[in-house]
Amino acid sequence: MPVTLDRVEVVLGARRILGPLSLSLLPGSLTVVVGPNGAGKSTLVRAISGERPATGGSVRHDGADVAAMPAARLAGLRAVLPQASTVAFPFTVYEIVSLGLRMRAGLSPAGRRRAVAAALAAVDLEDFGARLYPELSGGEQQRVQLARVLCQVGDAVGEAGPKLLILDEPTASLDVRHQLDVLSIAKDFAEAGGVALAVLHDLNLAAGFADRMLVLDRGRLAADDAPDRVLSSGVLTQVFGVAMTVLSPQGWPRPAILPDLSACRSAPRG
Amino acid sequence: MSGRAGGLAAVRPAGDRRFDEAVALIVLLAGVVLVGILALGVGPSGLSPARVLDILRAGPQTADFPSGEVIIVWQIRLPRILMGALIGAVLALAGAVMQGLFRNPLADPGIVGVSSGAALGAVAMIVLAGGPLAGIAALLGSYALPLAAFCGGLAATCLLYAIATRGGITSVATMLLAGIAIGAFSAAIMGFLIFSSNDTQLRDITFWSLGGLGGATWQKLFVAGPVMLAVVAAAPFLARGLDTMVLGEAEAFHMGLKVERLKRLSIFLVAAATGAAVAVSGIIGFVGIVVPHLLRLAVGANHGFLLPASALAGALLLILADMGARVLVAPAELPIGIITAALGAPFFLWLLLRRRDLTGF
Ligand SMILES: Nc1ncnc2c1ncn2[C@@H]1O[C@H](COP(=O)(O)OP(=O)(O)OP(=O)(O)O)[C@@H](O)[C@H]1O
Ligand SMILES: [Mg+2]
Numbered sequence: 107m108p109v110t111l112d113r114v115e116v117v118l119g120a121r122r123i124l125g126p127l128s129l130s131l132l133p134g135s136l137t138v139v140v141g142p143n144g145a146g147k148s149t150l151v152r153a154i155s156g157e158r159p160a161t162g163g164s165v166r167h168d169g170a171d172v173a174a175m176p177a178a179r180l181a182g183l184r185a186v187l188p189q190a191s192t193v194a195f196p197f198t199v200y201e202i203v204s205l206g207l208r209m210r211a212g213l214s215p216a217g218r219r220r221a222v223a224a225a226l227a228a229v230d231l232e233d234f235g236a237r238l239y240p241e242l243s244g245g246e247q248q249r250v251q252l253a254r255v256l257c258q259v260g261d262a263v264g265e266a267g268p269k270l271l272i273l274d275e276p277t278a279s280l281d282v283r284h285q286l287d288v289l290s291i292a293k294d295f296a297e298a299g300g301v302a303l304a305v306l307h308d309l310n311l312a313a314g315f316a317d318r319m320l321v322l323d324r325g326r327l328a329a330d331d332a333p334d335r336v337l338s339s340g341v342l343t344q345v346f347g348v349a350m351t352v353l354s355p356q357g358w359p360r361p362a363i364l365p366d367l368s369a370c371r372s373a374p375r376g
Numbered sequence: 377m378s379g380r381a382g383g384l385a386a387v388r389p390a391g392d393r394r395f396d397e398a399v400a401l402i403v404l405l406a407g408v409v410l411v412g413i414l415a416l417g418v419g420p421s422g423l424s425p426a427r428v429l430d431i432l433r434a435g436p437q438t439a440d441f442p443s444g445e446v447i448i449v450w451q452i453r454l455p456r457i458l459m460g461a462l463i464g465a466v467l468a469l470a471g472a473v474m475q476g477l478f479r480n481p482l483a484d485p486g487i488v489g490v491s492s493g494a495a496l497g498a499v500a501m502i503v504l505a506g507g508p509l510a511g512i513a514a515l516l517g518s519y520a521l522p523l524a525a526f527c528g529g530l531a532a533t534c535l536l537y538a539i540a541t542r543g544g545i546t547s548v549a550t551m552l553l554a555g556i557a558i559g560a561f562s563a564a565i566m567g568f569l570i571f572s573s574n575d576t577q578l579r580d581i582t583f584w585s586l587g588g589l590g591g592a593t594w595q596k597l598f599v600a601g602p603v604m605l606a607v608v609a610a611a612p613f614l615a616r617g618l619d620t621m622v623l624g625e626a627e628a629f630h631m632g633l634k635v636e637r638l639k640r641l642s643i644f645l646v647a648a649a650t651g652a653a654v655a656v657s658g659i660i661g662f663v664g665i666v667v668p669h670l671l672r673l674a675v676g677a678n679h680g681f682l683l684p685a686s687a688l689a690g691a692l693l694l695i696l697a698d699m700g701a702r703v704l705v706a707p708a709e710l711p712i713g714i715i716t717a718a719l720g721a722p723f724f725l726w727l728l729l730r731r732r733d734l735t736g737f
Pocket of ligand 2: 147149
């Protein structure tokens with residue numbers, strides 16, 4: 107039982123931002139969190155990663171309380187892809203990615219080089235090693251960060267058990283091909299026995315890749331189910347306040363979802 | 377040829393600059409030693425580098441050379457150059473550490489009020505030595521001024537930290553703004569002290585505040601040197617943490633860094649470095665901005681390289697600037713702070729303008 111949340115809640119001042127919610131994240135599956143802006147998705151992710159511990163309840167990784175775990179130990183159990191990272195100094199892509207190996211002490215120099223090269227290849231940036239990070243495009247920077255995160259997690263299952271990969275809006279600045287790449291990476295990580303958790307705004311990507319979908323609404327869990335059941339339940343329409351049509355094109359493995367364009371304020375006419 | 381290059385490339389992946397960094401460190405080290413020897417010979421009575429080396433080898437008590445030359449090399453120039461090298465090293469280091477901590481290449485101990493605090497300490501001692509602080513001044517003798525500057529710098533840093541830290545979390549933005557406020561407040565008190573000082577005190581203040589190495593002696597070196605050496609020795613331990621911080625505090629935490637501990641260590645290091653430097657030589661500006669930036673542009677931004685390289689290049693820069701100070705208007709001497717500011721301020725402006733093109737701030 108790698109990651110369990112037990113009555114987790116985040117209360118800031120008088121405002122309840124999250125919870126209380128209880129759930130477990132299981133190895134072998136990619137869990138996708140969706141929900142409106144401000145629903146508490148990033149807050150949930152921060153509580154799980156230990157970055158900003160929950161104010162109530164507990165998050166346990168293999169039984170150990172995340173809030174009480176030293177940063178170094180946590181770093182060996184999970185890696186987190188931030189929404190966007192600016193770097194003010196002229197570090198090369200190679201140097202940024204190899205920062206991910208910081209806590210992996212057992213690697214030989216050749217092993218480190220191979221790990222960096224493999225991570226760069228995984229995000230389709232083989233030839234970018236010598237480029238300066240601040241000069242990359244936003245999407246390229248995001249992929250470099252993903253490569254760094256992949257270096258940090260290493261194998262999906264470590265000596266201490268399955269690891270956790272957390273991606274907060276990993277596709278936000280990526281083109282469609284690399285969106286698919288990133289989610290495939292998360293999916294592969296899960297299939298290799300790891301725990302994968304991603305926050306997404308694109309409902310079709312969520313439906314296409316998730317093994318399990320969590321719908322957050324104003325800090326509460328509005329749905330927690332397989333994607334097709336979530337889609338057909340109408341909960342998304344309710345939560346987002348937009349009518350949606352669920353399509354199941356023939357020969358298409360997953361359902362697709364179309365928001366009703368006339369529901370937005372300046373709907374295209376005709 | 378191509379096979380060899382291919383072999384090298386296999387060992388050194390693109391973007392891995394550690395080899396260049398090692399070469400640059402060796403070049404800088406050699407530069408410091410060479411320029412140091414050169415500087416020992418430069419001045420009102422010039423000595424060739426070979427003669428300087430001979431005198432150095434013969435030792436301070438030697439009778440094989442004219443005693444005037446021995447005294448110039450051993451008692452006057454050597455402590456001065458060592459002091460200059462150490463001050464340059466810690467000033468550049470303080471800048472590099474502060475910039476890494478703030479993730480901003482424009483950060484500098486001068487900006488967060490540490491230098492101002494140290495300056496306030498010194499000015500207060502100069503002005504109040506004749507009044508309320510007379511007892512302390514008499515007790516400490518010539519150490520009174522340096523110690524006061526040191527205390528002022530440390531006090532500014534502690535105050536800064538107390539303001540900018542809430543519940544164990546230091547906000548970099550608050551810290552920068554608080555630094556500006558502390559600097560302004562120190563300047564206000566300093567202004568009042570200067571306003572109420574007499575002519576002699578005014579002259580002392582002016583000379584001290586321009587910065588200079590003219591007063592460097594072995595005795596002063598033995599007081600401040602160990603502190604500065606400790607700073608130089610401790611800095612490399614921050615390197616990996618500062619590298620991680622480059623991505624942001626949250627990411628640094630995610631990668632396993634004890635963020636708060638790194639911040640505290642960095643702040644303490646900066647306070648010690650700046651306090652010691654300002655105490656000895658007054659305010660010598662812009663070393664901490666110029667040196668790390670040039671090194672990042674020329675070689676690399678990795679702190680494992682940047683910190684030791686900043687120390688070496690800062691030493692080099694200050695030895696050169698001090699040489700200029702002694703030579704440019706000989707037989708008089710320019711305050712060294714004038715030289716570093718004259719070089720550094722335009723550079724800082726250029727940096728500012730260039731950054732606006734690049735990143736829009
Ligand atoms: N430090 C904070 N202080 C006060 N309120 C906060 C803080 N952090 C987050 N919140 C509030 O908590 C709520 C949830 O924020 P969170 O960032 O988790 O939303 P989200 O679901 O990730 O939204 P988005 O889709 O925009 O990324 C928001 O209303 C936000 O204003
Ligand atoms: Mg968010």
